[in-house]
Amino acid sequence: MATINDVAEKAGVSVTTVSRVLNNRGYISEKTRQKVYQVMDELNYQPNELARSLLRKHSNVLGLIIPSVEHPFFGELANAIESVAYQHGFKLLLCNSQLDSAKEREYVDMMRRNRVDGMILGSHTLEIGDYTNLNYPLVTIDRRIGDIPFVASDNENGGALAARLLIAKGCRKIGHLSGNMKLDMLSNLRTTGFEREARQEGVEFVTYQTELDVFDEQIYNEIIRKMFTEHPDIDGVFATSDLMALFVMKWCRTFGKEVPRDVRIIGYDDIGAASWYMPGLSTIRQPIKDMARRAVELLLEQMDDKPVERETVLPVELVEREST
Template sequence: MERTKKMATIRDVASEAGVSVATVSRVLNGKGYVHEDTLKKVQQAIKKLNYSPNEVARSLFKRKSKLVGLLLPDITNPFFPELARGVEDELQKQGFRLLFGNSDENPEKEQAYIDTFLQNQVVGMISATQTSGLHKGEPHVIPTVLLDRTHGGNYTVYADGREGGRIAARELISRGSHNITLLKGPGNISPVQDRFLGAVEVLAGANVDFHVIQMASLTYEEAEQRAKELFSHYPGTDGILASNDMTAAAVLHEALRIGKSIPDEVQIIGFDDIPMSRLLFPALSTIRQPVYEMGKQAAQLLLKLIKKEQVTEQNIQLPVTFVERNTTRKVKRDG
């Protein structure tokens, strides 16, 4: 059986070229004088051994890596991989790479990832979570951008959740819903709270009845339980505003299971416009956040901080829009 080939190390390169590890380091990092003949020997050794310098190892020599830490709360929610992709694509253009952590909304797990990032010499962090000291006004040891989950930090990128809540409520009312139920996500998650407050602002001033069901988390399992509760406690509901698309999908599934006609009897509006939304049947009407763009702009902002460039806009708010699909009725337009 063929043995797995061992990856070459910087020591292997030094041995092959007949030079010190420090000399190889100077060649890799382009710092310090290296004689032309020695340079050629090292380059030939690198090529012969197919040596690929490890970013973390290089950071220890350079004291300046090209690694960025990214914290996400729940990678199983399709919203966050798209957010991460926007971050990654933008960083990669500038030669930076990501270290990634999934916190599961757990403060201890999140802090452990932050410690790991710092131990691995990251030059900046982007956080889409809301449980660590990063969101409590504590000084940051490295450049940090808060993404999606809050707009109370020094450098933030987020969508206009409150306006999104207003838009969703107006759309349900204009399409004929009079007995509306809101599924309210955890109050400690600021964008979810913003959506709720925006919706209530409109509903409280309209000639409609509305109820609120509190959710302890944004998981699909939690949403399934709350959906059953919704139709049991408020059977007359004819319009539902969900805290996100995952919740809306669970509500849609339960409504169809008990024989509700969508959208004739019950209209449903989600929030996020994750890819799954258009694949549901019927396809989900929702409030679209520019998820990829949010990630991209967070990366751009962080790169400016890392490079100590001038930042003209510290808190970047992006607009949201209503996406009409098949869980809402068509609006009758005059003319």
């Protein structure tokens, strides 16, 4: 049976380095990390097999990767997932990826070392293959990565509902703040639904792309400024997140546009702030608690080798407040 010395020798690194890779400690270049894992695979090296199985048996820990728990939507989602996980006897490891692929990789490596029983991905910066060859219970939120089961709200219908409300209220030119359309995000279906509906109704619209995962007031304000400067006649805005919608609201007030008289605004998510802002923000409510529940259940079903639904799309709800 291969030892840690065999791995070190064949990989051309020190035993300390192998140990660091295994224990995820200290700085290791990506190249070295890959090399060590490759040699471990070749030699079929089993690091502390007993420990691994014991760890596995006793882990009862789920991992959650999100961009940042500071973002209100992800804060509410993390809260709901932790609650459901707890009800099933699991603890939750929190990873704020901050869209940092090195950090995300560490969590995926940890998974490889059997330190969590399953992982929920609400952010991904790595290549599809990095996830799909893990062979561990995985669930994604709002993104399609290979064959990994996903949970999403009915983004397309949500986008259509938003368009219909603004049009029914008389908007003639709608500004839409979408996510980054280059990413294969299910949340981009909000844009699909919105644009289809606006086209069908013959209402003019302009779409500005943002980074949905990023929470940066300055970036938001820059895009909002650009949109209103290039199209000062916009009389309705559909933002793909409530947070962006609230920044649009602030922008409008700063520049003397009254909401909803001059500009009607609708967001997406229904975070807490949507109801306590003044005026209250109309929005498309994501069923956060149901999404959390299904995500955890999908992990449990995989652990029990049960057949698993690949696509879970949960209904959204139009919540009308004062901003429209």
